[in-house]
Amino acid sequence: MPPYTIVYFPVQGRCEAMRMLLADQGQSWKEEVVTMETWQKGALKASCLYGQLPKFQDGDLTLYQSNAILRHLGRTFGLYGKNQEEAALVDMVNDGVEDLRSKYILLIYTNYDAGKNDYLKALPTHLKPFETLLSQKQGGQSFIVGDQISFADYNLLDLLLTHQVLDPGCLKNFPLLAGYIKHLTARPKIKAFLDSPDHVKRPINANGKQ
16 A cells, blocks of 8 residues: 555645655555545544645654645655755745745635736736746756755646646746746656646646636
């Protein structure tokens, strides 16, 4: 039996980055899919530490909070930078990803129709810091921190791919981010994951908006 279990709704949501990380690291995992009907019954929600999913099990260790799970996997697989300085930068990037993801989730679930145009107008401002970080690297053909992949790369890649669905032209003025996506999605195990039926058929969000 795989040592890892992801308990989550039948969507990409906050789990696709950790799925991508596990796939790229050659790991297998079990999915426990929670339907909205099951969730609304309340028993599972009441059992969750913060009353929310995802829930992640690594053997006897149970974790909640998607970014804590990513950091745990980062430590487990050596995806947390090569030293303390790089680890701090990885944390900084991941916090930046979380800031933008939170804005995206707010748009999707509370204000999609009325707010999409304003969101897309503001998006370049939120993408610019990541482009700036890559400009300090090797022309976008590298990782966001240092010279090896980190858990923040998987999280950022997932968020960028999600935004390309929202607006296919959103990176037209960000050539380094476009190159970064090309570089990471060429990794054989990431490519296989993104091409897999499980990923392709899994909705991005629970309400059908994307």
